[in-house]
Amino acid sequence: MMAQTPGNSDNTDESSDDLRVRMIELIMSLRTAGIRDTKVLAAIERVPRHLFVNSAFSQRAYSDIALPIECGQTISQPYIVAYMSELLKVSDRHKVLEVGTGSGYQTAVLSHLARRVYTIERYRTLGQDAEARFVELHLSNITAMIGDGTEGWPTKMDFDRIIVTAAAAEIPKPLLDQLRPDGIMVIPVGVAGGTQHVVRATRVGDELKFEKFHEVRFVPLVPGKAQQL
Numbered sequence: 001m002m003a004q005t006p007g008n009s010d011n012t013d014e015s016s017d018d019l020r021v022r023m024i025e026l027i028m029s030l031r032t033a034g035i036r037d038t039k040v041l042a043a044i045e046r047v048p049r050h051l052f053v054n055s056a057f058s059q060r061a062y063s064d065i066a067l068p069i070e071c072g073q074t075i076s077q078p079y080i081v082a083y084m085s086e087l088l089k090v091s092d093r094h095k096v097l098e099v100g101t102g103s104g105y106q107t108a109v110l111s112h113l114a115r116r117v118y119t120i121e122r123y124r125t126l127g128q129d130a131e132a133r134f135v136e137l138h139l140s141n142i143t144a145m146i147g148d149g150t151e152g153w154p155t156k157m158d159f160d161r162i163i164v165t166a167a168a169a170e171i172p173k174p175l176l177d178q179l180r181p182d183g184i185m186v187i188p189v190g191v192a193g194g195t196q197h198v199v200r201a202t203r204v205g206d207e208l209k210f211e212k213f214h215e216v217r218f219v220p221l222v223p224g225k226a227q228q229l
């Protein structure tokens, strides 16, 4: 269900029926593109993506495309959000860490799949805007912070699942260290602006197993907190 129901005020000019139709079309296109996990599709369906983009782009919020957000970053394409969420195999018992909050769209999708989501963003503007959306949408199982996600969560927690939504040249070791036994991490690996692939790391006992999936194009994972806001 989308957040808008007839009679509710919302901040677009479109009727909730139009938004509902667009959402159904988006879900159908994700199915056609190969997303099979019904829990992931249901989670996508619960997140009103038009609230995560600048109003100038709200007409295209339910198209399966990435769009620009503040600070020169992007909100991921819904297919990629669905695809990476599927690879992550999240259950409602899981504590998930996300690096790269951005608009908060992927975070919101995960919040419907996981027990709790911790998310880190290096730009204060993005982190604060995302947090305002979580409050507006009553997503109470998200903890957001501003910082450098390549260092992992500062209080050194163990996570069942870790997702990175920016491309890394190499998987940051502090993140692998925060992955608990049987934990799974999904991260785009490769050069910024060049070829990147989604990699899934699974902790099996003392070993890590790596699998390579789709080619993708993400903004780079940049170490350190952003100097500019």
Ligand code: SAH
Pocket (backbone or CB within 6 Å): 073, 074, 075, 076, 099, 100, 101, 102, 103, 104, 105, 106, 107, 120, 121, 122, 123, 126, 147, 148, 149, 150, 165, 166, 219, 220, 221, 222, 223, 224
């Ligand atoms: N999941 C987001 C995608 C945002 S793009 C969404 O659905 O909208 C990736 C984000 O990662 C950007 O906002 C960028 O600022 C952030 N990022 C890059 N390096 C980071 C780091 N070291 N720590 C935290 N966030 C980082």
